[in-house]
Amino acid sequence: AETADHDRLFLVVSGVGGPGAVRTLLQKVPRGFAGVMVLSLQIGAAQLERLCSQLQKVTDADLRVADSDEHLRSGSIYLLPPECGIAVSALGYQCQPRTGLRAFITLQSKMTRILVLSGADPALTSALIAFSAGCKNLYVQDPEECYDAGVARELANAGAPQLTEDTMVKWFN
Numbered sequence: 001a002e003t004a005d006h007d008r009l010f011l012v013v014s015g016v017g018g019p020g021a022v023r024t025l026l027q028k029v030p031r032g033f034a035g036v037m038v039l040s041l042q043i044g045a046a047q048l049e050r051l052c053s054q055l056q057k058v059t060d061a062d063l064r065v066a067d068s069d070e071h072l073r074s075g076s077i078y079l080l081p082p083e084c085g086i087a088v089s090a091l092g093y094q095c096q097p098r099t100g101l102r103a104f105i106t107l108q109s110k111m112t113r114i115l116v117l118s119g120a121d122p123a124l125t126s127a128l129i130a131f132s133a134g135c136k137n138l139y140v141q142d143p144e145e146c147y148d149a150g151v152a153r154e155l156a157n158a159g160a161p162q163l164t165e166d167t168m169v170k171w172f173n
Contacts, residue, residue, distance in 0.1 A: 008035025009112045015042040015119025028168045031060035037077040066095035102127045114138045118146035132160045139163035
């Protein structure tokens with residue numbers, strides 16, 4: 001039974017101090033994995049291309065900066081430009097300019113997996129807590145390993161489990 005690609009979205013929410021954790025995560029993603037991974041790292045558009053080329057060195061998966069209104073292809077990893085969000089359309093996931101992530105987190109499928117790493121945007125905390133309460137698909141980086149643990153600690157305190165290597169292996173294989 002084939003599941004729709006847009007049921008397999010991995011959303012990584014991070015910020016300052018998160019690139020090391022992002023590199024570790026990307027090393028676990030196999031080429032041609034089923035689904036789409038979106039990295040929302042809260043860095044300026046000018047730095048995204050440089051970060052993209054650095055991160056491509058640690059993963060075999062296709063990695064690119066998402067363009068406005070681009071439809072996101074399964075098996076690819078996208079760096080989400082600042083202020084962009086994600087829309088769900090008949091064609092799957094789409095990069096949506098100027099919407100931010102709050103609306104997507106609030107409305108998306110419970111099949112989405114959300115990973116919260118160091119430095120996640122505090123403005124997303126309430127939406128992330130509500131998402132976490134509705135399903136078991138939100139994981140956080142160990143707050144003790146975060147440079148900026150604010151959001152990760154709040155989510156951990158609200159019952160969100162820590163992301164483990166075992167969990168990642170199950171997701172991507």
